[in-house]
Amino acid sequence: MGLRTKLIVEPGKSVRLGDIDPGFHDAHESEEAAKADFAKTTAELTELQAKLYAEKKHALLVVLQGIDAAGKDGVCWHVIQALNPQGTSVTGFKQPTPEERVHDFLWRVHPHTPGLGQVAIFNRSHYEDVLVARVHDLVPKSVWSRRYDHINAFESLLTDSGVTILKFFLYISKEEQLARFAKRLDDPARQWKISESDYTERALWDRYIEAYDAMLNHCSTPAAPWYVIPSNHKWFRNFAVSQIIAETLRDMKLEMPKPSVDLEAIRHAYHAAAAGKSA
Amino acid sequence: MGLRTKLIVEPGKSVRLGDIDPGFHDAHESEEAAKADFAKTTAELTELQAKLYAEKKHALLVVLQGIDAAGKDGVCWHVIQALNPQGTSVTGFKQPTPEERVHDFLWRVHPHTPGLGQVAIFNRSHYEDVLVARVHDLVPKSVWSRRYDHINAFESLLTDSGVTILKFFLYISKEEQLARFAKRLDDPARQWKISESDYTERALWDRYIEAYDAMLNHCSTPAAPWYVIPSNHKWFRNFAVSQIIAETLRDMKLEMPKPSVDLEAIRHAYHAAAAGKSA
Numbered sequence: 001m002g003l004r005t006k007l008i009v010e011p012g013k014s015v016r017l018g019d020i021d022p023g024f025h026d027a028h029e030s031e032e033a034a035k036a037d038f039a040k041t042t043a044e045l046t047e048l049q050a051k052l053y054a055e056k057k058h059a060l061l062v063v064l065q066g067i068d069a070a071g072k073d074g075v076c077w078h079v080i081q082a083l084n085p086q087g088t089s090v091t092g093f094k095q096p097t098p099e100e101r102v103h104d105f106l107w108r109v110h111p112h113t114p115g116l117g118q119v120a121i122f123n124r125s126h127y128e129d130v131l132v133a134r135v136h137d138l139v140p141k142s143v144w145s146r147r148y149d150h151i152n153a154f155e156s157l158l159t160d161s162g163v164t165i166l167k168f169f170l171y172i173s174k175e176e177q178l179a180r181f182a183k184r185l186d187d188p189a190r191q192w193k194i195s196e197s198d199y200t201e202r203a204l205w206d207r208y209i210e211a212y213d214a215m216l217n218h219c220s221t222p223a224a225p226w227y228v229i230p231s232n233h234k235w236f237r238n239f240a241v242s243q244i245i246a247e248t249l250r251d252m253k254l255e256m257p258k259p260s261v262d263l264e265a266i267r268h269a270y271h272a273a274a275a276g277k278s279a
Numbered sequence: 280m281g282l283r284t285k286l287i288v289e290p291g292k293s294v295r296l297g298d299i300d301p302g303f304h305d306a307h308e309s310e311e312a313a314k315a316d317f318a319k320t321t322a323e324l325t326e327l328q329a330k331l332y333a334e335k336k337h338a339l340l341v342v343l344q345g346i347d348a349a350g351k352d353g354v355c356w357h358v359i360q361a362l363n364p365q366g367t368s369v370t371g372f373k374q375p376t377p378e379e380r381v382h383d384f385l386w387r388v389h390p391h392t393p394g395l396g397q398v399a400i401f402n403r404s405h406y407e408d409v410l411v412a413r414v415h416d417l418v419p420k421s422v423w424s425r426r427y428d429h430i431n432a433f434e435s436l437l438t439d440s441g442v443t444i445l446k447f448f449l450y451i452s453k454e455e456q457l458a459r460f461a462k463r464l465d466d467p468a469r470q471w472k473i474s475e476s477d478y479t480e481r482a483l484w485d486r487y488i489e490a491y492d493a494m495l496n497h498c499s500t501p502a503a504p505w506y507v508i509p510s511n512h513k514w515f516r517n518f519a520v521s522q523i524i525a526e527t528l529r530d531m532k533l534e535m536p537k538p539s540v541d542l543e544a545i546r547h548a549y550h551a552a553a554a555g556k557s558a
Contacts, residue, residue, distance in 0.1 A: 047468075054471050076364045085359045085369040086352050086402065092365055123365065182549050185542055189326075192333050192536040199548060257471040263464055269478060270461045 003243045007227045009220035017209055017216075017228070022173045024230035031235035038235075041242045045082040048246060049119060051254035053087035056117035058252050059163040062245065063122045065131070065215075066170030067208060068198060069180040071231050072123050075170065078238040079245065083119055092123040105129040105147065106154050116162050126151060127167075130215055135207045148218035155224040165224035166248060168241055169212065170231040174205055282522045286506045288499035296488055296495075296507070301452045303509035310514035317514075320521045324361040327525060328398060330533035332366035335396035337531050338442040341524065342401045344410070344494075345449030346487060347477060348459040350510050351402050354449065357517040358524065362398055371402040384408040384426065385433050395441050405430060406446075409494055414486045427497035434503040444503035445527060447520055448491060449510040453484055 003026065009015050028034035052058055062079070064072045076090055091112040100108040106126055114120035130151070134144045155165055172180075181198055184190045201208075220226040227244060231237040282305065288294050307313035331337055341358070343351045355369055370391040379387040385405055393399035409430070413423045434444055451459075460477055463469045480487075499505040506523055510516040 050468060073363070073365050080364045081360060084352070085355045085400075086371055089368070090364040121364075178549060178552055182546075182553070185546055185549070189329060189535060191538040191542065194538055194540055194542070194545065196540055199545065202552075256468060259470040259473050261473055261475055263470065263473070266473065266478065267461075267464055270457060270464070273457055273481075274461070 002247050003240050004227070004247045007229060007240060007244065009216045009226040009228060011220050011222045011225060015216050015220075015228070016213055017171060020171060020228055020230065022171045022176065022230045023232040025233050025236040026240075028236070028239070031233075034235060034239050038239055038242070041239070041246050042082045044246050045079075045242060045249070046084075048249035048254060049083045049087065051256055052119065052249060052252070053084065053117050054256050055254055056257075057162065058254070059114040059116050059161075060119045060245070060249070061114055061122070061158065061163050061165045062119070062241075063125045063127070063165065063167040064170065065124065065127050065167070065212075066231065067172065067177060067205075068201060069177050069184075070170035070172045071234060071237050072170060074234060075168070075238060075241050076121055076123050079121065079241060082242070087117060088119045088121070089114070090121045090123060093125055093128060106150065110154075113158055114163060126154070127215055127219075130218075131208070131211050134211045134214075135204055148214075151219055152221055152224075155219075155221065159223040164248060164252070166245060167219075167224060167226045168244075169216065169226055169228050170237060171228050172231045174202075176232045177202070281526050282519050283506070283526045286508060286519060286523065288495045288505040288507060290499050290501045290504060294495050294499075294507070295492055296450060299450060299507055299509065301450045301455065301509045302511040304512050304515040305519075307515070307518070310512075313514060313518050317518055317521070320518070320525050321361045323525050324358075324521060324528070325363075327528035327533060328362045328366065330535055331398065331528060331531070332363065332396050333535050334533055336441065337533070338393040338395050338440075339398045339524070339528070340393055340401070340437065340442050340444045341398070341520075342404045342406070342444065342446040343449065344403065344406050344446070344491075345510065346451065346456060346484075347480060348456050348463075349449035349451045350513060350516050351449060353513060354447070354517060354520050355400055355402050358400065358520060361521070366396060367398045367400070368393070369400045369402060372404055372407060385429065389433075392437055393442060405433070406494055406498075409497075410487070410490050413490045413493075414483055427493075430498055431500055431503075434498075434500065438502040443527060443531070445524060446498075446503060446505045447523075448495065448505055448507050449516060450507050451510045453481070455511045456481070 006026070028037070052060065064075055066072050080088060080090060089112065093109070096108065109122075109126045112120060112122070130144055130147050133139050134141075159165060181194075184194060216226050216228065227240075229237050229240050285305070307316070331339065343354055345351050359367060359369060368391065372388070375387065388401075388405045391399060391401070409423055409426050412418050413420075438444060460473075463473060495505050495507065506519075508516050508519050
């Protein structure tokens with residue numbers, strides 16, 4: 001059974017993060033043991049994306065969500081290493097600007113969705129508007145509660161237009177987050193990132209879990225399912241995401257397009273040019 | 280003497296590509312010999328960009344130009360591997376769309392320039408409008424000839440706002456291009472890219488060189504100089520570009536910002552939380 005099947009949030013079935021083990025790491029016992037499979041997946045991803053780019057029949061949108069320190073940046077970096085930057089974009093969605101705030105919540109997202117042949121990675125996304133907005137009461141319940149349907153409709157617009165959507169929720173335990181924050185405290189390269197909100201947000205852990213549960217239950221659709229990625233082990237997190245992307249692209253039966261020109265004729269012309277005649 | 284000094288197009292001095300050796304590879308005899316220095320540069324780039332991103336005082340714009348097969352995609356891919364995608368974007372500029380065509384030629388470029396803390400890479404750029412536009416007479420001379428000044432003014436707007444601009448012209452010989460095209464003919468993964476224009480464009484080689492010479496002479500300014508990267512050797516091309524970016528970032532004297540919070544207080548709170556008290 002592939003990781004896609006193991007980690008998917010089955011549309012229509014109820015899921016609770018509380019029932020999922022964030023320390024799960026499947027068949028491999030360690031990063032070392034996963035290394036060879038890992039390298040194979042990365043090489044396959046490179047090849048599949050080259051075909052996606054060339055064929056221009058499909059697009060891929062990867063959405064990353066997760067609590068602070070869950071590893072969204074890490075996954076971005078890891079996945080993108082396998083992909084040609086020419087056809088790949090990464091967009092981070094932070095607190096909306098004043099201009100963004102006067103529009104509907106999907107307005108700032110739409111321009112960054114991938115066109116055919118492209119891969120787009122969202123580091124945070126429109127889901128923030130049913131997460132932080134809900135937990136902090138940034139908008140009334142009457143507003144955020146309608147957003148789940150808006151999101152489903154928006155995502156179905158995309159999938160109808162050839163975009164395959166993979167949504168990954170990176171799931172770490174509260175203890176693992178604390179350990180990562182503590183590590184950050186001793187890392188001079190990352191101390192600047194530490195803010196008071198790191199731990200005021202921690203106090204809201206249960207409300208976040210509640211909001212994540214709601215997001216997973218309302219918005220894991222057949223066209224755009226959610227995957228919960230157990231992320232206490234960074235290597236498993238990266239492996240699982242790469243694996244699921246590869247499995248998904250493989251199913252598209254991507255093909256390099258046929259050359260649009262007569263290769264034999266060009267070959268002759270080149271030989272002539274190389275022999276010193278005019279090209 | 281650093282590669283920056285060796286490969287810069289000195290503002291104010293006249294340059295001719297005909298006088299430059301596209302097979303130049305400086306001190307290292309081979310890719311193998313350059314390997315250790317290469318790895319060092321890559322690691323340094325990663326560290327410098329992390330500081331650029333954190334400090335948010337500088338921005339970096341990397342512009343890549345070069346004839347077909349000169350290696351723009353290769354450089355993109357190579358350079359980006361060293362950079363955290365969170366603060367990095369790559370934009371390719373192809374033939375303008377109908378919407379882009381009804382605006383000034385810088386309209387489609389401006390939105391993709393980097394903000395403070397960001398690195399943006401342009402794979403082709405606004406320079407196409409003094410290259411392909413000039414060679415193919417897409418606009419009259421009275422139009423393209425004024426664009427050099429428009430470009431210089433635009434780039435000075437950017438540099439005045441904290442953007443450092445590095446412009447790399449990847450220079451290969453006509454023979455090397457032919458060899459690369461010939462190789463592409465036998466590569467099933469890249470045959471789809473081959474078009475008639477590959478060799479109709481080759482017939483215009485001399486006009487392109489003329490247009491490149493003009494671009495280098497008009498637009499290598501003290502604030503935004505051009506570098507000619509000898510690119511017959513792919514490894515040297517990648518090495519030189521990484522080297523020059525690293526030298527440039529090094530000169531910015533980037534510093535990790537100081538933490539904005541009292542680390543000691545937080546450390547105590549974490550210890551308390553880890554010991555089972557409330558966080």
